[in-house]
Amino acid sequence: MEFSQQIAQYIITGLTIGAIYAIVAMGFNIIHNATGIVNFAQCEFISLGGMFMYSLAVLFKVNLIIAFFISMAGVALIGALIEMGPIRHARSKEIIILIFLTIGLSEILRGTAQVVWGTDNVGVPAFSGETPIHLPGGAAIVPQHIWIFAITVMVMLMLRYFFKKTLMGKAMRATAVNRRAAALAGISVNRMVLFSFAFSGALGAVAGMIIAPISSTSYDTGIMLGLKGFAAAILGGYGNFAGAILGGIILGLLESLGAGLISSQYKDAIAFFVLLLVLFLKPRGIMGYGESERV
Amino acid sequence: MNRRLLTLVVMVIAVSFMVGSSLCYSAEPIKIAGIFALTGRAAHIGTAQKDAVLLAIDETNQQGGINGRMLEMVMADTESNPTKAVMALKKILESQDVVAIIGPTLTGTAMAMRGFIEKEKIPTFMHSGGDVILKAPLDKKNPNSMPKWTFKSPYKAADAMGKICQYMNQHGIKKIGFIYSNEGFGKDGVRNVKVQAPKYGVEIVAQEAFQPKDIDMTAQLTRINAKGVDAIIAWTVGPAMGIIAKNIKQLGIKAPLFECHGAGDPIFWKVAGESGEGVMMPSTKIVVADQLPDSDIQKKMILDYVKAYQAKFNREPGTMVAYGADAAFITVNAIKKVGPDRAKIRDAIENTTGYVGISGIYNMSPQDHNGLSMDDIVMIKATKGGWKLLD
Numbered sequence: 001m002e003f004s005q006q007i008a009q010y011i012i013t014g015l016t017i018g019a020i021y022a023i024v025a026m027g028f029n030i031i032h033n034a035t036g037i038v039n040f041a042q043c044e045f046i047s048l049g050g051m052f053m054y055s056l057a058v059l060f061k062v063n064l065i066i067a068f069f070i071s072m073a074g075v076a077l078i079g080a081l082i083e084m085g086p087i088r089h090a091r092s093k094e095i096i097i098l099i100f101l102t103i104g105l106s107e108i109l110r111g112t113a114q115v116v117w118g119t120d121n122v123g124v125p126a127f128s129g130e131t132p133i134h135l136p137g138g139a140a141i142v143p144q145h146i147w148i149f150a151i152t153v154m155v156m157l158m159l160r161y162f163f164k165k166t167l168m169g170k171a172m173r174a175t176a177v178n179r180r181a182a183a184l185a186g187i188s189v190n191r192m193v194l195f196s197f198a199f200s201g202a203l204g205a206v207a208g209m210i211i212a213p214i215s216s217t218s219y220d221t222g223i224m225l226g227l228k229g230f231a232a233a234i235l236g237g238y239g240n241f242a243g244a245i246l247g248g249i250i251l252g253l254l255e256s257l258g259a260g261l262i263s264s265q266y267k268d269a270i271a272f273f274v275l276l277l278v279l280f281l282k283p284r285g286i287m288g289y290g291e292s293e294r295v
Numbered sequence: 296m297n298r299r300l301l302t303l304v305v306m307v308i309a310v311s312f313m314v315g316s317s318l319c320y321s322a323e324p325i326k327i328a329g330i331f332a333l334t335g336r337a338a339h340i341g342t343a344q345k346d347a348v349l350l351a352i353d354e355t356n357q358q359g360g361i362n363g364r365m366l367e368m369v370m371a372d373t374e375s376n377p378t379k380a381v382m383a384l385k386k387i388l389e390s391q392d393v394v395a396i397i398g399p400t401l402t403g404t405a406m407a408m409r410g411f412i413e414k415e416k417i418p419t420f421m422h423s424g425g426d427v428i429l430k431a432p433l434d435k436k437n438p439n440s441m442p443k444w445t446f447k448s449p450y451k452a453a454d455a456m457g458k459i460c461q462y463m464n465q466h467g468i469k470k471i472g473f474i475y476s477n478e479g480f481g482k483d484g485v486r487n488v489k490v491q492a493p494k495y496g497v498e499i500v501a502q503e504a505f506q507p508k509d510i511d512m513t514a515q516l517t518r519i520n521a522k523g524v525d526a527i528i529a530w531t532v533g534p535a536m537g538i539i540a541k542n543i544k545q546l547g548i549k550a551p552l553f554e555c556h557g558a559g560d561p562i563f564w565k566v567a568g569e570s571g572e573g574v575m576m577p578s579t580k581i582v583v584a585d586q587l588p589d590s591d592i593q594k595k596m597i598l599d600y601v602k603a604y605q606a607k608f609n610r611e612p613g614t615m616v617a618y619g620a621d622a623a624f625i626t627v628n629a630i631k632k633v634g635p636d637r638a639k640i641r642d643a644i645e646n647t648t649g650y651v652g653i654s655g656i657y658n659m660s661p662q663d664h665n666g667l668s669m670d671d672i673v674m675i676k677a678t679k680g681g682w683k684l685l686d
Contacts, residue, residue: 006517009546013513119338121534123568130570132545142545214541215510216534216566220334224508260514265477265504
């Protein structure tokens with residue numbers, strides 16, 4: 001195989017994995033912008049998305065498209081319930097306490113998922129077959145990769161439209177910038193926080209569902225993806241949407257090129273070394289400017 | 296009157312005490328610790344092994360236990376994590392009096408537990424694939440400090456690797472790429488393939504690693520494929536088995552894929568889907584029992600076991616079940632023979648010879664705490680959601 005073909009393959013792989021990291025990073029960002037906390041239950045949203053999809057599509061033989069949207073709605077609902085229950089009713093609103101709360105919730109969700117689905121890894125059918133497509137550059141991809149790209153881009157565009165153009169999106173941004181001012185302007189802050197958890201749940205579910213046909217899924221697949229997504233969010237600038245995309249793609253490319261060109265044994269080390277280097281030089285991440293520029 | 300009443304009371308107390316104590320005696324179970332990866336990345340293996348061990352214990356108890364005493368398994372979860380495994384082991388030993396240990400599942404957890412087991416002197420039958428648990432000295436400075444209390448039921452990884460290389464030799468495969476998960480079992484595979492491949496005239500031209508939880512190995516496989524290999528060996532268990540098979544199909548790599556002696560399991564099809572078609576691997580006979588010739592001495596006992604397993608758990612047993620069952624039955628047989636005494640059980644396990652198990656014929660010795668040989672292994676091919684016996 002030509003060297004240029006190899007490079008093309010590494011880049012395609014890196015972009016696919018990076019797209020997933022980017023979606024996960026966005027989920028972290030949305031909740032961070034609304035509440036200032038890091039939601040560790042994001043990892044479980046990913047696992048739950050994959051497992052809901054498996055239950056519907058494989059066990060109950062529901063049409064894939066319908067299964068996709070039901071799973072998304074289901075996990076969004078779980079996200080909303082988390083906000084309406086423990087997060088809203090927590091006695092202390094200290095950020096650190098709420099973060100610990102999400103760690104506990106994440107354990108509860110994972111434990112429940114383990115009881116419901118068991119510990120086996122299960123496969124989910126690819127959205128449109130597994131026949132590889134050979135690109136002109138010599139790299140090969142499976143249709144699922146195209147789905148991953150397409151869905152990621154679509155999700156990004158929809159989020160952008162939502163936050164820039166719709167009234168509710170603007171209200172959510174206002175809440176992110178200044179809670180009290182937003183409340184004084186008549187925005188229901190509680191409702192905005194609720195939506196942010198639901199959105200974040202839906203995003204996690206999407207990430208879990210689009211990767212499931214490639215990597216298979218289980219009650220705890222979200223942990224690794226969640227942590228990588230978190231790293232991507234930090235790399236790009238925590239809370240910044242464009243940064244999430246950039247961070248995800250850079251992390252994906254670093255891993256894939258690191259494994260392909262340098263050493264597969266140290267690929268995570270290479271990726272995280274670069275992450276540390278970036279944070280050392282730009283502590284707020286690549287696109288992070290400061291508080292006022294979140295969203 | 297008073298005197299007769301007193302006698303009566305004393306008699307009642309005496310009788311009830313006797314009855315009570317004898318009841319207590321017969322109810323006192325013999326405890327075995329079962330330490331498995333019930334959660335974490337090897338959860339599917341640990342759960343299957345736990346079921347296999349439970350089935351063996353149930354069978355013994357239904358036949359009246361051992362000298363009227365029931366067997367009881369005290370279970371613990373390693374969470375597929377070496378540190379957690381040692382913690383679970385210590386917790387059991389502090390609170391329960393166990394005569395033997397069955398498990399753990401992963402080589403990494405086994406290595407972490409081993410030193411402690413040897414110090415506490417408890418016979419332990421492990422399910423871990425890697426050979427290091429028997430071969431590596433306990434004290435790095437003293438090459439003679441071999442484990443005395445540790446046994447393992449799966450094939451020696453060296454034999455499984457040898458079987459693959461022998462098969463390659465017979466089918467004209469000369470240049471191979473080796474891809475492994477970067478943890479205990481995978482690294483054990485690297486050591487083995489470097490010894491076994493040259494023996495059968497096979498050359499390793501590429502060697503790549505991945506992290507056990509990775510979701511994509513196309514980068515590594517692209518690198519291997521660029522070297523122009525005749526075949527690829529993937530040394531890992533868990534979801535990665537399927538991801539590699541899928542990635543190979545995706546990249547259009549024509550070289551056949553061989554996987555390890557843990558792949559012959561229904562989980563393989565769950566994670567690989569239709570991409571699993573054609574993957575070859577060394578395996579126990581449990582998944583191809585019905586294809587064995589009638590002259591095979593294991594055939595009948597394997598078929599009986601498969602039937603019992605299906606009846607109890609309502610699913611197909613895989614090769615991991617065989618390793619769990621063999622470890623459990625050999626341990627139970629040892630307890631039957633010598634009673635609940637740790638040192639005697641250890642000796643009885645070490646003296647097991649000619650035991651017809653599911654994985655093969657176990658001939659243990661002080662030098663060989665596994666007892667299986669390369670002849671016990673069969674090569675199989677993943678075909679249409681099932682398995683085909685290769686010759």
